[in-house]
Amino acid sequence: GPSAPLVELRDVRAAYDAITVLHGVDLTVRAGRVTALLGPNGAGKSTVLATVAGVHPVSGGQLLLGGRDVTGAQPRELARAGVCLIPEGRGIFPNLTVRENLLMMTCTGRPRGEIEEIAFGRFPILADRANQLAGTMSGGEQQMLALARGLTTDPAVLLLDELSMGLAPLVVGRLYEQVAEIAAQGVAVLVVEQFAAAVLDLADHAVVLVRGRVARHGAPDSGIRDELAALYLGSD
Numbered sequence: 001g002p003s004a005p006l007v008e009l010r011d012v013r014a015a016y017d018a019i020t021v022l023h024g025v026d027l028t029v030r031a032g033r034v035t036a037l038l039g040p041n042g043a044g045k046s047t048v049l050a051t052v053a054g055v056h057p058v059s060g061g062q063l064l065l066g067g068r069d070v071t072g073a074q075p076r077e078l079a080r081a082g083v084c085l086i087p088e089g090r091g092i093f094p095n096l097t098v099r100e101n102l103l104m105m106t107c108t109g110r111p112r113g114e115i116e117e118i119a120f121g122r123f124p125i126l127a128d129r130a131n132q133l134a135g136t137m138s139g140g141e142q143q144m145l146a147l148a149r150g151l152t153t154d155p156a157v158l159l160l161d162e163l164s165m166g167l168a169p170l171v172v173g174r175l176y177e178q179v180a181e182i183a184a185q186g187v188a189v190l191v192v193e194q195f196a197a198a199v200l201d202l203a204d205h206a207v208v209l210v211r212g213r214v215a216r217h218g219a220p221d222s223g224i225r226d227e228l229a230a231l232y233l234g235s236d
């Protein structure tokens, strides 16, 4: 049967100053599953991730984590509870080496050996690149580094924003295979993408957001694909 909801948004509203961008979003992310949050530019997808990580406040509704009401919790508290946001642009340090980027994660309290074991275990190519400046790697390898850094925090909830940005489809497909394996180990994964093809192949559940409202949700089947195709063809 379905696993328990790890993250639940209930009628979540959010605004930037006077402009409301989330108009009552309901969304569930389950442990062991990949949930895809899709929709056109400006729909509010990144804002949803920001509210789950506590970096953007909700102006209405509720955020639950493992059944506990965490509405209004600070980012630090949510991070401690296992929420890990990997932002668009990846949040790695391009002028530091791969090893230095990983070493920074000793701030989690994990010893260096464990951190390298987690990172290199999941992405062996990063071991070969250990002494290379992160910014000189391919986009796909940089995204692997971002994921590896996230994994060292032992996330219960992994939030990924536009992982596919600027990457070739083949590379995106391989990254999403890794994401699916991470989910299979019990992590609740929420991925935001504007262009959905790669993620729909492995998502367990898809949510389509349009202008701050859930327009459709369900299995990532042809209905969802058709809806997205219509949305994008109809935009601009």
Ligand code: ATP
Binding pocket: 016, 021, 039, 040, 041, 042, 043, 044, 045, 046, 047, 048, 194
């Ligand atoms: P994108 O793929 O472009 O990031 P998105 O679906 O993730 O789109 P959001 O980034 O969440 O959408 O933005 C939702 C709306 O909020 C947009 O209209 C955007 O212009 C607005 N917005 C986002 N960030 C801010 C901000 N810091 N200040 C003011 N408005 C913002």
